[in-house]
Amino acid sequence: xxxxxxxxxxxxxxxxxxxxxxxxxxxxxxxxxxxxxxxxxxxxxxxxxxxxxxxxxxxxxxxxxxxxxxxxxxxxxxxxxxxxxxxxxxxxxxxxxxxxxxxxxx
Amino acid sequence: xxxxxxxxxxxxxxxxxxxxxxxxxxxxxxxxxxxxxxxxxxxxxxxxxxxxxxxxxxxxxxxxxxxxxxxxxxxxxxxxxxxxxxxxxxxxxxxxxxxxxxxxxxxxxxxxxxxxxxxxxxxxxxxxxxxxxxxxxxxxxxxxxxxxxxxxxxxxxxxxxxxxxxxxxxxxxxxxxxxxxxxxxxxxxxxxxxxxxxxxxxxxxxxxxxxxxxxxxxxxxxxxxxxxxxxxxxxxxxxxxxxxxxxxxxxxxxxxxxxxxxxxxxxxxxxxxxxxxxxxxxxxxxxxxxxxxxxxxxxxxxxxxxxxxxxxxxxxxxxxxxxxxxxxxxxxxxxxxxxxxxxxxxxxxxxxxxxxxxxxxxxxxxxxxxxxxxxxxxxxxxxxxxxxxxxxxxxxxxxxxxxxxxxxxxxxxxxxxxxxxxxxxxxxxxxxxxxxxxxxxxxxxxxxxxxxxxxxxxxxxxxxxxxxxxxxxxxxxxxxxxxxxxxxxxxxxxxxxxxxxxxxxxxxxxxxxxxxxxxxxxxxxxxxxxxxxxxxxxxxxxxxxxxxxxxxxxxxxxxxxxxxxxxxxxxxxxxxxxxxxxxxxxxxxxxxxxxxxxxxxxxxxxxxxxxxxxxxxxxxxxxxxxxxxxxxxxxxxxxxxxxxxxxxxxxxxxxxxxxxxxxxxxxxxxxxxxxx
Numbered sequence: 001x002x003x004x005x006x007x008x009x010x011x012x013x014x015x016x017x018x019x020x021x022x023x024x025x026x027x028x029x030x031x032x033x034x035x036x037x038x039x040x041x042x043x044x045x046x047x048x049x050x051x052x053x054x055x056x057x058x059x060x061x062x063x064x065x066x067x068x069x070x071x072x073x074x075x076x077x078x079x080x081x082x083x084x085x086x087x088x089x090x091x092x093x094x095x096x097x098x099x100x101x102x103x104x105x106x
Numbered sequence: 107x108x109x110x111x112x113x114x115x116x117x118x119x120x121x122x123x124x125x126x127x128x129x130x131x132x133x134x135x136x137x138x139x140x141x142x143x144x145x146x147x148x149x150x151x152x153x154x155x156x157x158x159x160x161x162x163x164x165x166x167x168x169x170x171x172x173x174x175x176x177x178x179x180x181x182x183x184x185x186x187x188x189x190x191x192x193x194x195x196x197x198x199x200x201x202x203x204x205x206x207x208x209x210x211x212x213x214x215x216x217x218x219x220x221x222x223x224x225x226x227x228x229x230x231x232x233x234x235x236x237x238x239x240x241x242x243x244x245x246x247x248x249x250x251x252x253x254x255x256x257x258x259x260x261x262x263x264x265x266x267x268x269x270x271x272x273x274x275x276x277x278x279x280x281x282x283x284x285x286x287x288x289x290x291x292x293x294x295x296x297x298x299x300x301x302x303x304x305x306x307x308x309x310x311x312x313x314x315x316x317x318x319x320x321x322x323x324x325x326x327x328x329x330x331x332x333x334x335x336x337x338x339x340x341x342x343x344x345x346x347x348x349x350x351x352x353x354x355x356x357x358x359x360x361x362x363x364x365x366x367x368x369x370x371x372x373x374x375x376x377x378x379x380x381x382x383x384x385x386x387x388x389x390x391x392x393x394x395x396x397x398x399x400x401x402x403x404x405x406x407x408x409x410x411x412x413x414x415x416x417x418x419x420x421x422x423x424x425x426x427x428x429x430x431x432x433x434x435x436x437x438x439x440x441x442x443x444x445x446x447x448x449x450x451x452x453x454x455x456x457x458x459x460x461x462x463x464x465x466x467x468x469x470x471x472x473x474x475x476x477x478x479x480x481x482x483x484x485x486x487x488x489x490x491x492x493x494x495x496x497x498x499x500x501x502x503x504x505x506x507x508x509x510x511x512x513x514x515x516x517x518x519x520x521x522x523x524x525x526x527x528x529x530x531x532x533x534x535x536x537x538x539x540x541x542x543x544x545x546x547x548x549x550x551x552x553x554x555x556x557x558x559x560x561x562x563x564x565x566x567x568x569x570x571x572x573x574x575x576x577x578x579x580x581x582x583x584x585x586x587x588x589x590x591x592x593x594x595x596x597x598x599x600x601x602x603x604x605x606x607x608x609x610x611x612x613x614x615x616x617x618x619x620x621x622x623x624x625x626x627x628x629x630x631x632x633x634x635x636x637x638x639x640x641x642x643x644x645x646x647x648x649x650x651x652x653x654x655x656x657x658x659x660x661x662x663x664x665x666x667x668x669x670x671x672x673x674x675x676x677x678x679x680x681x682x683x684x685x686x687x688x689x690x691x692x693x694x695x696x697x698x699x700x701x702x703x704x705x706x707x708x709x710x711x712x713x714x715x716x717x718x719x720x721x722x723x724x725x726x727x728x729x730x731x732x733x734x735x736x737x738x739x740x741x742x743x744x745x746x747x748x749x750x751x752x753x754x755x756x757x758x759x760x761x762x763x764x765x766x767x768x769x770x771x772x773x774x775x776x777x778x779x780x781x782x
C-alpha cells in the first residue's frame with residue numbers, strides 16, 4: 001500500500017504536512033507500521049498494552065491529524081496530547097480474571 | 107448497616123402463619139362456595155367449579171395476606187426481615203473494601219437508551235464519591251450488525267464523555283449461547299474473579315448510585331448473603347397503558363413486596379436484574395445446564411433468575427428481597443401487545459420451571475417460588491374454566507329448570523333453595539380479597555402528606571385509583587385469554603424465539619389490534635350473547651368479563667397512544683413520585699437522552715467507509731485469525747456493495763479482522779482505480 005494511503009488511515013493531515021511526513025517516513029527501514037509500534041510503546045509508558053489498532057482508533061477519535069499533527073509519531077509526546085489521547089483509547093476489557101463455573105444438577 | 111439474620115426458627119413461624127391464613131381463608135371461601143352451589147346436591151359441573159375455585163382462590167389469598175402483612179408492618183414502621191424500626195435505605199454507608207462490577211447484558215436493544223441509562227447510573231455512582239470500587243460492563247449479545255456497530259460507537263463516545271476509559275467496558279459475544287444467562291455466565295467465567303459482587307441490570311434499568319453503594323455495603327455486612335434483590339419501580343414511559351401500569355405498580359407494588367419479604371426471609375427470589383450477587387457464590391452454584399428435550403419445556407432455561415436464586419440458596423447462600431431500597435428503576439412495555447409478548451416469553455420460562463421442581467436438594471421455599479411462577483400463568487386458564495363452568499351451570503339451570511322430583515318414586519318434591527346470606531358473604535369475601543390490598547395501599551398513602559404529594563394530591567390519587575380499577579377490570583379478561591392461549595400453545599409444543607423487547611412508546615394501529623384481538627372480541631360477544639339469551643339475570647355477573655373482551659381492540663389502540671397518556675397526565679391522572687419528584691438518576695437519564703437526541707446511529711456499511719468507525723471496530727476485535735474463502739468472498743462483495751450481504755454474512759465479516767481489512771483494502775483499491 002502506498003505510504004500516502006497508509007498515512008491517510010490516520011486521518012486528514014494537511015497536504016503539506018502529509019508530504020513532510022511521507023518524506024520523513026519513506027527512508028525509514030521499519031516503515032510506518034514499525035514507527036507506529038514504537039510510538040505506541042512510547043505512549044504506553046512501557047506497559048506494552050497500547051495496541052497500534054487502539055492507538056489509531058484514539059488518534060482518529062480526537063481528530064489528531066488536524067488537531068495534533070506534530071504529535072504523530074512524536075518520540076516525546078506533549079502531556080496534554082497524551083492525556084486527551086488516553087481518554088480516547090478504547091479499552092474493551094480489563095485483564096482476564098477467570099472463575100470456574102460448573103454446571104449444576106437440576 | 108442492616109444486619110440480616112436468617113434464623114430458621116422465626117422463618118418457620120412466619121411461613122406457618124402465612125400458610126395457615128391462606129389455607130384457612132381458602133377453606134372458608136370454598137366451603138361457602140360449596141354451600142351456595144350444593145344447596146340441592148352437587149352436579150359434576152358444580153363439583154368442577156368448586157375445585158377450580160379452591161385453587162384460584164388460594165392463589166389470590168396468598169397475595170391478599172402478603173399485602174395485609176405489608177400493611178401491618180408499614181403502619182408499625184417495622185422492617186419486614188428484622189422487624190425492627192430500621193431500613194437499609196437509611197444511615198451512613200461505611201467505606202467499601204470490595205470491588206463490584208455493574209453489568210448490563212444487552213441484545214439488539216435501542217442503543218441510545220442503553221447508553222443513556224448506563225451513563226445516568228455511572229454518573230450517579232460517581233456522585234457518591236465511591237466510584238473507585240466499581241467497574242461497568244456492557245455485555246452485548248447483539249446479532250444485528252448495524253446495532254453492533256452503533257453500540258461500539260456509542261460505548262466509545264460515552265467513555266470519552268464520562269472520562270470512563272478503563273472503568274466502562276464493552277464486550278461483544280460472537281455466539282449468544284445460553285441467552286442472557288449464558289451472557290452473564292461467560293462474563294463470570296472470564297472476568298468474575300476480579301469482583302466480589304456483580305450488580306446485574308437490564309437494558310432499560312437505571313439505578314441510583316446510593317442504592318448501588320448500599321447494596322455493596324450490605325453484601326459486606328452480611329457475608330452469607332448471596333443475592334439481594336431490590337424492588338424495581340416502573341418509570342419513564344408515557345403511553346396511557348404504561349402510565350396506568352406505572353401508577354398501579356408504584357402504588358400497590360411496595361406493600362405486596364414488603365409482605366413477601368416478611369415470609370420469604372433468606373429464601374427470597376431473584377428477578378434477573380436490579381440486584382446484587384456475590385460473584386464467587388454465583389460461579390460455584392449457578393451454572394445452569396440445558397434441560398433434556400427440546401423447547402418449549404426443554405433446552406436452554408429461559409427464566410433463569412428463579413432457578414439461579416434456588417441454586418444459590420441450595421449452595422447455602424441467602425437470597426434477600428429488600429423493597430425499601432429505592433432508586434431502582436426499569437421500563438415496562440408501552441402497550442398491551444408488547445406486554446403480552448413479554449408475558450409469552452415469561453410463560454414459557456415459568457412453565458419450564460415445572461420440570462425443575464423436583465431438582466435435588468432445593469429449599470422448599472425455592473420450589474414454592476417456582477410453583478407460584480407456574481401457577482401465575484396456569485391461573486388464567488383456571489379462571490377462564492371457572493367462569494365458563496359457572497356460566498354453563500347457570501345456563502343449564504335456566505334451560506332445564508329446577509328438577510322437583512328425582513327419577514323414581516318421590517313422596518315430596520325438592521323445593522329450590524336459595525342461600526342469600528352465604529351468597530352475599532362469598533361475594534363480599536372475594537371482593538375483599540381482590541380489592542382490600544389496593545385499599546391498604548391507598549390508606550397508607552393517604553395517611554402521609556409526603557406520599558400523597560408524590561402522587562399529586564389526595565384528589566388525584568383517588569381518581570387515578572378509580573380509573574386504575576376500571577382499566578384493570580377491562581384488561582384482566584384480555585390478559586386471561588392471552589395467558590390461556592400461551593399455556594395451551596406451550597403445552598402443545600410451540601416455542602418462542604429470543605427477541606428484544608421494544609423499549610420506546612410504541613403505538614398500536616387499528617389493524618394490528620384487530621389482528622391480535624378479533625378472536626377475543628368474538629368470544630366476549632358470543633359469551634355475553636348466550637348469557638343474555640338464556641340467563642339474563644346472570645349477565646351482570648359476567649358483564650365486566652365480556653365487556654373487557656368485546657372492547658379489546660379500541661382499548662389496545664387508545665391505551666397505546668402517547669397523546670392519550672399525556673392528556674390523562676394533564677388531567678391529573680396516574681401521577682407517580684417518579685414524575686412529581688424524579689430522583690437524581692432519573693433526571694440524569696433525561697439529560698443523557700436529550701444529549702443523544704440528535705445522535706445518528708452508524709450502520710454496518712459505514713465501517714467500510716468511515717475510518718474512525720473502522721479503527722474503533724478493529725481495535726475491539728479479538729479474532730485475528732486468517733479469513734477463510736467464504737469470508738474473503740463476503741469481503742469482496744461488501745467492498746462493491748455492502749448492502750448486498752445477508753445479515754449473517756455481515757455479522758461474520760464484522761467478526762473477522764482479516765476479512766474486514768481485506769474488504770477495506772479492496773474498497774480503497776476500487777476507489778483509486780475509479781479515480782485513475
